[in-house]
Amino acid sequence: MNLSFCNILITVLNMPATLVGIVRNQQPFGDRVCHALSFLETFLSANTMLSMAALSIDRWIAVVFPLSYSTKMRYRDALLMVLYAWLHSFTFSLAALLFSWADYSDAYASCTLRPSRGGGGGGGDAVGFAVFTVVFHATSFALSLLILCFTYLKVLKVARFHCKRIDIITMQTLFLLVDIHPSVKQRCLAEQKRRKQRATKKISIFIGSFIVCFAPYVVTRLAELLPSVDISRHWGIISKCLTYSKAASDPFAYSLLRQQYKKVLVTVVNRLLRRDLYPSSGHNSSLDTENDYCLQRIS
Secondary structure (H helix, E strand, C coil): CHHHHHHHHHHHHHHHHHHHHHHHCCCCCCHHHHHHHHHHHHHHHHHHHHHHHHHHHHHHHHHHCCCCHHHHCCHHHHHHHHHHHHHHHHHHHHHHHHCCCEEEECCCCEEEECCCCCCCCCHHHHHHHHHHHHHHHHHHHHHHHHHHHHHHHHHHHHHHHHHHHHHHHHHHHHHHCCCCCHHHHHHHHHHHHHHHHHHHHHHHHHHHHHHHHHHHHHHHHHHCCCCCCCCCHHHHHHHHHHHHHHHHHHHHHHHHCCHHHHHHHHHHHHHHCCCCCCCCCHHHHHHHHHHHHHHCCCC
16 A cells, blocks of 8 residues: 555656656756655655565565464554654655755756755765765665565575475376376476466566666666766666656556456456356366465465
């Protein structure tokens, strides 16, 4: 819910403002509106990263400790994670606003973080902005990435263990059914191969989308702190748009990759197209159900 809230606000407010800045090749709105948009951009981007980290912690507990999930992840614990994400994001956004670092940046064609205009503080302002930028991205991007890698690798380890156990049961069943049709046996073996790849594929998408969407922008923001580095407008806009693309990819990564959502979507599409749905064999359905049970917590 918190992640969806952030994605919707980014889509409705920050994306159109950046588009106007690109088209007009100048600050899209007045200073006050731009300051507000920069505050929101900082707040929502940090909140999005921390929300993804919180989701990964929830899934790690659900998969690794399924029997004690209700005691390890209580409503109060989930609320504390959300409150921390909001407090963390609000603190950095407010600090940027108070130090006049929330303004329009021509390199990114958007209202975002940038050193204060005029540099009233001289070199002290540049140093302060550099420290702020490093700490902000370290506690938002780097911390979230570290949590994502730790939790999802633990989830992958458990998922592979369950898949291996299912493979053993499947092979024992195939050996017992000596008169089984070759096509059914071939389908079971193919399902084994898909099962081994499914968990790895999902987790790779979760972590990969986070890195692809956020890493170029974060690295660019850190690199521009160096006096010898000049960020081109084209690359700045591309890196900014990549961060916005996370809001577009989240519905696919967190919904359409789930077997339950995929089945419902296929059913709805087939009904709209007025196609008849034929159930597959009982043996195959049993394998799919068992496989979903092992991997459903991952997504």
